[in-house]
Amino acid sequence: MRRSSTSSGHSVNAARTLWVRVGLIAMLAVSVSAQRAPATGVRTLANVLQLHELLISPASDAVFNASTDPPADDKGWTAVRNQALVLAESGNLLMVGSRVRDNDNWMKMSRALVDAAALAATAAEKKDAKALEAAADPITTACMDCHRPYRDGGRQMGAPPR
Numbered sequence: 476m477r478r479s480s481t482s483s484g485h486s487v488n489a490a491r492t493l494w495v496r497v498g499l500i501a502m503l504a505v506s507v508s509a510q511r512a513p514a515t516g517v518r519t520l521a522n523v524l525q526l527h528e529l530l531i532s533p534a535s536d537a538v539f540n541a542s543t544d545p546p547a548d549d550k551g552w553t554a555v556r557n558q559a560l561v562l563a564e565s566g567n568l569l570m571v572g573s574r575v576r577d578n579d580n581w582m583k584m585s586r587a588l589v590d591a592a593a594l595a596a597t598a599a600e601k602k603d604a605k606a607l608e609a610a611a612d613p614i615t616t617a618c619m620d621c622h623r624p625y626r627d628g629g630r631q632m633g634a635p636p637r
C-alpha cells in the first residue's frame with residue numbers, strides 16, 4: 476500500500492466526520508425549531524359518542540320537540556334555530572379528525588345531517604312551523620342512515636330485536 480493513498484484515506488474520513496457533524500447540527504436545529512413551532516390546526520377531543528352526548532342528542536331533542544310543539548314567541552324560535560345550527564354543525568364535527576370512520580359513506584352521512592338540520596334552521600329562522608315539522612323527517616332519516624351501517628351493523632333504529 477502506498478503512503479499517498481493512506482493519507483488521502485485520512486482526509487476522506489475527516490471530510491465524512493465533518494459532514495456527519497454538519498448533519499447532526501442540522502437535525503438538532505430542525506428538532507429545536509419543531510419544538511418551538513406553535514401548535515396549529517384542528518385538535519379533536521370528543522369521540523363520536525361524546526359528540527352525541529354533548530351536541531347531537533340534546534340539539535336533536537330540542538328540534539324534534541319544536542317540530543311537533545312549535546315555539547310560542549320570538550325567543551323560542553331563536554332557541555330552536557340555535558339548536559338546529561348546533562345539530563348542523565355537529566354534522567361538520569363528525570367529518571373532522573379522529574371522528575372520521577372513512578372517507579366515503581361516513582362523510583356523506585355526516586353531510587346529510589348538516590343538510591337536514593339546515594332545513595330546520597331555515598324553518599325556525601322564518602318561524603315557519605309547517606316547514607319545521609317537515610324538517611323532522613329528513614333529520615330522522617339522516618340519523619338512521621348512518622346508524623344502520625356504522626352503529627347497528629345493519630339493524631334498524633329503535634328498540635333492539637328480541
Ligand code: HEC
Pocket residue numbers: 523524527531532535569581584585588614615617618619621622625626
Ligand atoms: C355520521 C353518522 C351518524 C349520524 C349522522 C348520527 N349518528 Fe348517532 N351514532 C353514530 C355512531 C357511530 C354511534 C355509536 C357511537 C359509539 O358507541 O361509539 C351513534 C350513537 C347514537 C346513540 C346512542 C348513544 C348512547 O348513549 O349509546 C344515539 C341515541 C344516537 N346516536 C342518536 C342520533 C340521532 C338522534 C342522530 C340524528 C339527529 C344521530 N345519532 C346521527 C353515528 C351517527
